[in-house]
Amino acid sequence: MGYRVVVVGATGNVGREMLNILAEREFPVDEIAALASRRSQGTEVSFGDQTLKTKDLAQFDFAGWDIALFAVGSEATKEHAPRAAKAGCVVIDNSSLYRYDPDVPLVVPEVNADAVMGYTKKNIIANPNCSTAQMVVALKPLHDRARIKRVVVATYQSVSGAGKEGMDELWDQTKSIYNPVTDVPAAKFTKQIAFNVIPHIDVFMEDGSTKEEWKMVAETKKIIDKSIKVHATCVRVPVFVGHSEAVNVEFEDFLDEEEAREILREAPGIMVVDKREDGGYVTPVECVGDFATFVSRIRQDPTIDNGLSFWCVSDNLRKGAALNAVQIAEVLGQRALKKG
Structure with missing residues (x-):
């Protein structure tokens, strides 16, 4: 016996x-419904061999449905997620709205699957930020072995993290550079994204960090360990899909790079591709469409005691969002909503 599942923001x-x-x-x-805003009502989307027509989110009755995967902005989530939860449908939310709510678990199944059971407080589970999700998958097995004190990370985040508008802007600006008759000024981003990098994602905060950087700090603490110190610099790069991160970790105990490599090889959700030769690492283009978080360039950091660095790449639309949400639904089904 299966579940009645709703996908909100299906277009x-x-x-x-x-x-x-x-x-x-x-x-x-057993049954699936695809929901979108009224203006997208009737749009066709694919589910395996099936073609679904989207229904109007505002008019949808969640009573009798088991799980709702939300992939809409915070405003729509704020209006409709509590409505779904009140109707008895467990919400798995991809927006940032509930991530920092102490009564809502923030879950990456490879890292803190047990936290799923906290859903009963509000009938809602939060999905982390895309840049956080891939990093904590790599950090957790290392933390279990040597306890992490501090993480310094620089991200190289694809434009798909900013949605379709971000992808369109990169595409249009790239074409315009080869065809100077047209000019595509920055709109979605603060500066030209084509053939450029922008050290600015989300709004600036009082301490000079951006909200994207703050999210990585707060979410890593909530998911793994509140004692871990995190400093992030988040950069938008002209890549369509796939986030990359250069991660530097300081541990309480010494961890040899060879042991770290073996730990990560055995860890769930991780693929280690780490050869010290031309091409012996993974880039964002190569990770698209894959479920794994790829780790490369694992090496000792000789500038600090107990330091290690690595390169981390993942499909942000998958592990950073959709895959993680489905994995949460799988854990929820196995542990709480058992049927049959």
Whole structure:
């Protein structure tokens, strides 16, 4: 016996990926509904071999549905997620709205699957920020072995993290550079993104960090360990899909790079590709469409005691959003919503 599942925001990049991944992983679905805003009502989306027509989110009755995967902005989530939760449908939310609510678990299944059971307080589970999700998958097994004191990370985040508008802007600006007759000024981003990098994601905060950087700090603490210190610099790069991160970690205990490599090879959700030769690492283009978080360039940091650095790459539309949400649904089904 399967579940009645709702995908909210089914016409967006993440919503479509959620449908794809539910089908790919053969999630036990008895019935599925694709929801979108009224202006997108009737748009066709794919779910495996099926074609679904989207329904109006505002008019949808969540009573009798088991799980709702939300892939819409915080405003729509704020209006409709509590409505779904009140109707008895467990919400798995991809927005930032509930991530820092102490009564809502923030879950990456490879890291803190047990936290899923905290959903009963509000009937809501939060999905972390895309840049956080891939990093904590790599950090947790290392933390279990040597305890992390401090993390310094620089991210190289693709434009798909900013949605379809971000992808369109990169595409249009790139074409305009080769065709100077047209001019595509920055709109979604603060500066030209084509052939450029922008050290600015989300709004600036009083301490000079951006909100994206703050999210990585707060979420890592909530998911792994509140004692870990994190400093992030988040950069938007002209890549369509796939986030990359250069991560530097300081541990309480010494951890040899060879042991770290072996720990990560055995860790769930991680693929280690780390050869010290030309091309012996993974880039964002190569990770697109894959479920794994790839780790390369593992090496000792000789500038500090107990230091280690590595390169981390993942498909942000998958592990950073849609895949993680479906994995949460799988854990929820196994531990709480058992059927049959």
